[in-house]
Amino acid sequence: MFDEFGGPDVMHVVEEPVVPPATGEVRIRIEAFAVNPLDQMMRSGAVPAIVSLPHARIGVEGTGLVDALGPGVTGLKVGDPVILTAVPDASVRGSHAEYTTIPASRVVARPTGLTVAEAAAIWVAFSTAYGALVEKAGMRPGDHVLVTAASGGVGRAAMQIANQIGAVPLAVTRHAARQDDLIAAGAAAVIATDRDDVADAVRHHTGGSGADIVLDVVMGPGQQELVKAARPGGTLVAAGFLDPRPTPFPAGTPLTVFSYRSFEHTLDAVVVKRMAAFLNAGVRLGALRPAIDRVFALDDVVEAHRHLEEGLHAGRKVVVTA
Template identity: 80%
Template sequence: MQRVVVFDEFGGPEVMHIVEEPVVEPAAGEVRVRIEAFAVNPLDQMMRSGTSPATVPLPHARLGVEGTGVVDALGPDTAGLKIGDPVILAALPDASTRGSYAGYTTLPASQVVPRPAGLGVTEAAAVWVAYSTAYGALVEKAGVRPGDHVLVTAASGGVGRAAMQIARQIGAVPLALTRHTARKDELLAAGAAAVIATDQEDVAEAVHRHTDGAGADIVLDVVMGPGQQELLKAARPGGTLVAAGFLDPRPTPFPTGTPLRIFSYRSFEHTLDATVVKRMAAFLGAGVRLGALRPAVDKVFALDDVVAAHRHLETGPRSGKIVVTV
């Protein structure tokens, strides 16, 4: 038997509870992973509260789109892995039925990647969603190059911090955008070449000042909403804006008449593609070995305290990911 976090109705953190369930055998081409830790993401909060863009079937819905653990069993016709391998879950698109808030999960063998040797369990649990999203948006979608100025919104968050580290690994120049001047020193220490605080500065004016008047080559927008209009003004003509998040629930005016390449990006676009996942895993492994990529962990909870972990998620800005150990 295993312990699994489920919810039978939409609502606040208190709708989650832990049940005992049988451990499922992996099907052909699948692996079973014994979960050691998972991260809590805004998407989990949206699923639990009923605001997710995807349908979540009730009752007995599960949660969790990322985590780390050890291969526990192999289904028929599964190659390339062996029992005992430490892995990271690379994609759980059906999180409502096979989510990582559990003792075990099964998933296709192509959707796990080796856990980099330099990462501990809690760091490994916090790495994939943020870094695969930032990598996919910047490298696969926008084609970031050395020397590019990359404007990163919500820079204090997991994706923002990952984007700054990835930009630096490539040789690009990350410009961090935050709402709070008090976060400047923290973001400079996290890798930003410059920090723009919207409570004191005009975004477009500050970006042009930091780019010798040219504007940002790439804008990573993980916030959306009306504020995107200011980001468009901050980009150079012919630059790229990648919309890769939804932190602001307000409508986003459709950008028209702008001399930019504009992409909408969701991480499952690439994390379900085995070829791109291999590139992501290779980039992540190299970055960890070089010390260029390192996830920040804000707070660690035990599985019995998963409700408290979700309450902590709702308290506001953090300095890293929330992790739950199983």
Template identity: 80%
Template structure:
């Protein structure tokens, strides 16, 4: 029978184990996907460890919000797809029940999109979460335009890397923020126009220097915590800050008396909206076709080595590149 990764208690990577389960027949409007590869995301670690903001029912919980594969079966009333079509998962809102850490998963047909031509399986498994989040935050929420100076906090992470590529594709100017000077060259190579290292520079002063004294038009904060106060000072009056991450577990002071528009953003805000998903898909397809958008893959593991893949994630040595598991 097909294999699936489950966990019966919260804890470290060792709580995960592979079991065999029968395939689930798709209901009306659903598809069954034969998974070829999936990416390991920080949300997976939070669910597995019991620190996810969403409730994860135990035992026998599943993982995985991202992956790629082919349509294996269609439920009744499912249109626009055929068995054998290569797809990527565009939304897995209930990963604890039908996550992508499996040989098969069944979900609504509206939650898959065609796999962009030109992407290999490992890249396709790693593109949707980071790029849809960065696109949704910058384009849909902040209305990023050509020429905008975009300050990216958490620029070394997966969403930060995607945000730099998306800004460049539109013609905006991505400015990366990092805590370590040693990461400057890597961030410049990943598409940043300029890099500000907070271990040697004041963020607001450096941003004014890179923007002719104006400040950033858009701030993408993937970190949160007390450091957000420095980002607010770096934005121009009338600019926009989008808080889309949670890398710093410390409380984030509530912005007060700021001349900015401040948004909180979570990717499912848009990935469950079919109209926005169509725009996201068109943008990704164009970016892949032009060579502007390309996910960076760090290491690839086999399904039997999924515990080791999570151990690698927890070491934090992947530098924002994606960890992929092939099935």
């Protein structure tokens, strides 16, 4: 929990009674959770959502076992391994904990074949990338997909999802030194902004036509270079906020532009069912797998947040076991 906004040191572990699930809820015994940039923003006070202080909980991603069923819950039983698909109010029932209660509609079965750490780290990145590329942009086999911040969790997930569908992921990174890692992660080609002109490189890799889909999880002034790299009539999905600077309205190449936030789909039961089916198929085929950097213990949650904040994870997920 945290009682004031700030850096990782504002968090502390507290002991509290286990809460029984209300009608329509389940109680989850958390086995592990991942640390996300959204958690950092919430902890630091950088998100517009209301966070009631003091005594705020934190955490938007995790996996565990169903520990108790509230009245009216069907289709689940105690002991079922599940993944949290959305935490309605992370400051009240966040996943950085040993237990949380959550609406039964906000969990899905944990895919067989994932370790607990992988299951803790897969949903946010993969549901965001799937929602942006498949549900929003309508990605199809053969599409050239330009993926920004490709070393990050969403970027890595986007490349895997593109490959699973038969699209062609083109990775954008700031550093040419990351090329080999990104090729190993699934990129068909790597465009490094410290070495390449983005638009020229994309035209080279697409036979002169440009990218069919641009997934921009960075935003900021650099988006204009991505617009130049897209083909006329292509699609740009703005799905992130890593660059806090203002983003000019896309101008130049005629594009379909979408603004995307994952909760528009993770709160939709019909889409979540499709996401879960796609995820299960990808895990079963060995096509989808989160990259894990380090696993921390719950008592070391401050260090886990610091590790992510200082960029020591190199784009891979940071997981904490509960």
